[in-house]
Amino acid sequence: QISPDLPEIRQLDDAAANRIAAGEVVERPASAIKELVENSIDAQARRIEIAYADGGKTLIRVSDDGHGIPEYQLPLALSRHATSKIDGTDLLNIRSFGFRGEALPSMGAVGRLSVKSRVANAASGAEIVVDGGVIAPVRPVATPHGTVVELRNLFHATPARLKFLRTDRAEAGAISDVIKRLAMAEPSIGFTLRDVSGGGAGRVVFRADPESGDLFDALHGRLRSVLGAEFADNCLPVDATRDGMSLTGYASLPTFSRGNAMAQFLFVNGRPVKDKLLIGALRGAYSDFLHAGRYPVVALFLECDPEQVDVNVHPAKAEVRFREPGLARGLMISGLRHALTGAGHRASTTVAD
């Protein structure tokens, strides 16, 4: 006898599944922007323009000059688990930012999403719009080569989630933070961030022109745009390799420190991460050089075999998991110490504050 009180298992429809996934992928305007800019980077864009209004709550727009999406694939780009970046066979070997195929469908479930795109040699561009999970037919539009994704009225259909957003100013701050991190990771790409609240061309919040030259020159130039001239003039190059892992970037001289850890930018295989293990190693490396309560400013890039690190931990969070944590930690400490002592007496004779 089957009890009538037993709960029945049902398959969720796509709209419901997308709304649930959206909770993970799109927490706030900055996380939507991160996903969109990462898509532009994955599409080999050379210039990316980002615009937002009202802290991103009413409008987010990311325009790129990347390879675009062919018209016939636009509906697929909006469907769940559809991606051009992996084929599912090698989840441990991922070089692109994206791979889950969840960002666009999630955004289409929690706002009004428009994707306009035009691939090279196409006679015209095309647009697809999805609003609250309802997809309208693809239509032709005039649009330059590349892709323009616009997300309007994020969370307007879910007032409970809208209430969790912070002030426009705080959301704008989080957007700027995300853009600056991505800009550090991609010095050869030009970025422009505009606040277009109230319409018009808006106000440029951040701008970084494409950098050229070798890796260190390009990064140094980009760090000057993002972290400022004072950092650029008071940092040391870090360049170390060990056991197939490499650490490159710039780290502040002990004479140029801060009272908080807000300016420690760490990347693993090009992805911005906030990783306890690496932050701890950074503290350890500077422990002989800085007084307690002072923090270095760094932009450091750890590169390793993708099989050494699992980036599949959480869609929106910046966590990674190393197969051999000791290796990453050891390289951070030895690479930084080498850079700092290499600077010799310049660093040690001028220890201030």
Ligand code: ADP
């Ligand atoms: P993922 O990035 O994980 O593949 P998304 O939902 O973010 O998933 O995007 C789905 C697909 O749409 C991507 O795999 C890509 O083929 C295409 N796409 C998204 N944004 C862009 C873009 N800016 N330029 C070119 N193609 C894009």
Ligand code: MG
């Ligand atoms: Mg993506």
